[in-house]
Amino acid sequence: MKAVLCHSFTGPQDLRLGDIDEPRPAADEILIDVHAASVSFMDQLLVSGLYQMRPPTPFVPGTEASGVVVAVGDKVATFKPGDRVACSAWTGGYAERMIAKESKAVRLPDGVAFETAATVLHNYGTAYYALVERARALIGADAIATNQVEVHPFLQNRRLRDHCAAAGITVTAYMPLAKGKVADDPVLQGIARRHGAEPGQVALAFLLRLGLIVIPASSRPERMRANFAATALALDDAEMAAIAGLDRGGRMIDPEWGPAWD
Ligand SMILES: NC(=O)c1ccc[n+]([C@@H]2O[C@H](COP(=O)([O-])OP(=O)(O)OC[C@H]3O[C@@H](n4cnc5c(N)ncnc54)[C@H](OP(=O)(O)O)[C@@H]3O)[C@@H](O)[C@H]2O)c1
Numbered sequence: 001m002k003a004v005l006c007h008s009f010t011g012p013q014d015l016r017l018g019d020i021d022e023p024r025p026a027a028d029e030i031l032i033d034v035h036a037a038s039v040s041f042m043d044q045l046l047v048s049g050l051y052q053m054r055p056p057t058p059f060v061p062g063t064e065a066s067g068v069v070v071a072v073g074d075k076v077a078t079f080k081p082g083d084r085v086a087c088s089a090w091t092g093g094y095a096e097r098m099i100a101k102e103s104k105a106v107r108l109p110d111g112v113a114f115e116t117a118a119t120v121l122h123n124y125g126t127a128y129y130a131l132v133e134r135a136r137a138l139i140g141a142d143a144i145a146t147n148q149v150e151v152h153p154f155l156q157n158r159r160l161r162d163h164c165a166a167a168g169i170t171v172t173a174y175m176p177l178a179k180g181k182v183a184d185d186p187v188l189q190g191i192a193r194r195h196g197a198e199p200g201q202v203a204l205a206f207l208l209r210l211g212l213i214v215i216p217a218s219s220r221p222e223r224m225r226a227n228f229a230a231t232a233l234a235l236d237d238a239e240m241a242a243i244a245g246l247d248r249g250g251r252m253i254d255p256e257w258g259p260a261w262d
Contacts, residue, residue, distance in 0.1 A: 003095035005058045009049025023099045027073040030100055036118035037065035037093035041126050055091050062093020066117035076102045084108040086117035148172040153203050153243050154250030172213040177203055191239050204230035206243045
């Protein structure tokens with residue numbers, strides 16, 4: 001089948017039309033006869049090598065498209081051949097046929113043109129983002145309540161915290177107890193013993209002294225009380241430095257699309 005191919009990450013001008021084998025859907029995928037595909041900012045970044053991940057070359061760009069389902073994988077329950085769909089994917093849209101995950105496709109209502117549908121999943125979102133960002137510029141960064149990200153002693157997220165501090169945006173540390181793993185750390189245990197406290201409280205006191213908002217979760221009332229009491233626990237500079245040394249990039253929420261620097 002015909003496809004637009006990216007052989008090198010040197011930009012849209014170097015894309016070439018070529019012939020490739022028709023892809024075959026895996027169990028959770030659908031094969032689509034592409035009627036329309038859009039050009040998104042993400043496509044531009046991907047073929048220029050500026051996106052946070054690079055597919056092996058040559059690859060078929062095209063992050064969103066619409067068309068008609070021609071085959072489905074064994075486990076696909078939502079779609080059948082003949083259905084009109086729109087879908088998003090990392091790659092594949094600039095070809096006569098493309099593959100999409102069942103979970104990344106939506107059925108098109110009657111009357112929605114393929115050309116319209118092919119722009120909704122990414123380009124619409126990009127435009128929306130631009131409008132929201134523009135609103136932020138209009139209302140001022142101080143109108144943003146907080147930026148909620150993963151921060152705990154094993155993932156201290158300094159670069160992002162510094163960026164937010166420079167922009168005057170507070171940071172809320174989600175998962176501040178590393179899902180309870182802080183309880184097993186010898187450094188936190190030692191500091192906790194000195195204060196007659198729990199390691200979890202030490203972790204929270206550390207984050208609070210960094211100026212972060214913390215949102216620890218517990219299903220136990222006594223722990224909720226103990227976690228709240230961490231607001232009264234004062235760590236000294238040596239203790240802060242010891243806990244700072246526990247940072248090891250220990251991300252727990254780690255999506256595959258996360259950028260390499262993160
Ligand atoms: N915005 C986002 O994308 C995002 C992502 C993840 C999480 N969050 C939010 O962040 C909040 C906290 O996240 P989380 O619950 O995943 O992680 P967490 O607060 O770091 O850890 C909760 C776990 O730690 C245990 N725990 C609580 N207090 C403790 C203590 N003092 N010592 C030892 N273990 C303790 C709890 O067990 P017990 O119940 O047995 O006490 C629970 O298993 C939640 O409100 C969550 O919704 C937001």
